Amino acid sequence: xxxxxxxxxxxxxxxxxxxxxxxxxxxxxxxxxxxxxxxxxxxxxxxxxxxxxxxxxxxxxxxxxxxxxxxxxxxxxxxxxxxxxxxxxxxxxxxxxxxxxxxxxxxxxxx
Amino acid sequence: xxxxxxxxxxxxxxxxxxxxxxxxxxxxxxxxxxxxxxxxxxxxxxxxxxxxxxxxxxxxxxxxxxxxxxxxxxxxxxxxxxxxxxxxxxxxxxxxxxxxxxxxxxxxxxxxx
Numbered sequence: 001x002x003x004x005x006x007x008x009x010x011x012x013x014x015x016x017x018x019x020x021x022x023x024x025x026x027x028x029x030x031x032x033x034x035x036x037x038x039x040x041x042x043x044x045x046x047x048x049x050x051x052x053x054x055x056x057x058x059x060x061x062x063x064x065x066x067x068x069x070x071x072x073x074x075x076x077x078x079x080x081x082x083x084x085x086x087x088x089x090x091x092x093x094x095x096x097x098x099x100x101x102x103x104x105x106x107x108x109x110x111x
Numbered sequence: 112x113x114x115x116x117x118x119x120x121x122x123x124x125x126x127x128x129x130x131x132x133x134x135x136x137x138x139x140x141x142x143x144x145x146x147x148x149x150x151x152x153x154x155x156x157x158x159x160x161x162x163x164x165x166x167x168x169x170x171x172x173x174x175x176x177x178x179x180x181x182x183x184x185x186x187x188x189x190x191x192x193x194x195x196x197x198x199x200x201x202x203x204x205x206x207x208x209x210x211x212x213x214x215x216x217x218x219x220x221x222x223x224x
Contacts, residue, residue: 033212041200042115042217043154088153097142098167099213101153 006089006105014110019076021105023089024069030092032065033099034074037086046074046087081111113137115216117203123222124193132188132219136205143186144213145178146202154202160186193223 007022023032031050035043049056049065049072056063062075076083086106090099116135124130136143141162146154156170163183171177175193180186190197200220204213 035215043202043204043215045212045214048212090153096167097159097161098144098156098170099154100156101146103151103153 006087006102008105009103010106010108012108012110013079015079015081017079017109019079019083019107019109021074021076021087021089021107023072023074023102025072025089025091025100025102026070027091027093029067030094032063032072033090033092034061034063034072035088035090035101037088037104043088076107079107079109081109083107083109115203115205115214117201117216117219119219120217121220121222123224126193126195126223128193130190130193130221132190132201132203132221134186134188134203134205134216136184136186136203137207137214138184140205140207140214141183142206142213143180144204144206145186145188146204148200148202148218157188190221193221195223197221198223 005024013019029051031048033048034046037043047058047061047063049063060077065072086104088101088104090101118133143160145157148154158178159167160180163180175191178188200218202215202218204215206213
């Protein structure tokens with residue numbers, strides 16, 4: 001079963017614009033992670049935010065977490081064509097070690 | 112190795128055959144995960160190893176699926192009596208810390224014809 005739901009499911013923007021993706025989840029979590037996937041193969045870890053954190057930055061990435069609303073957002077600033085990919089949120093819950101992924105969101109950055 | 116290695120990268124097999132998919136994790140990573148991803152979906156958890164033991168196999172869909180990690184490093188996912196519905200990309204990931212960042216391999220695309 002999949003816990004996270006990314007929103008929107010697809011987003012198309014121009015290079016240089018910002019891209020915001022949202023993730024909602026259902027149960028309490030240990031942490032929430034964002035991954036990127038190109039061409040439907042290996043996933044690349046982008047950023048991890050723990051349940052006691054509210055905001056985190058990494059380069060052009062900014063992630064927020066609102067545990068009261070069970071939601072997270074990923075902001076990519078000054079997007080580039082190379083950011084074109086599918087993005088997934090994944091949660092780690094309770095005593096379980098597994099990551100539960102959402103269905104993903106396809107971002108297209110047009111040059 | 113430098114990253115998680117999965118072999119083969121592609122596998123085509125006939126319905127009813129047995130297949131083995133191999134995962135070589137990052138050296139020193141004690142946690143190893145198998146996921147399955149169908150087209151247009153997110154990765155679906157199959158099984159998690161901590162060391163040699165399967166700590167959580169709740170995602171294995173049925174008893175045709177089995178995975179081992181005998182020496183706490185390389186893992187093999189085994190699928191018996193394959194069915195067309197088993198066609199998917201099988202992803203392996205390893206992690207150094209519990210509930211930390213997972214490093215994924217490029218996956219094995221399994222096609223059952």
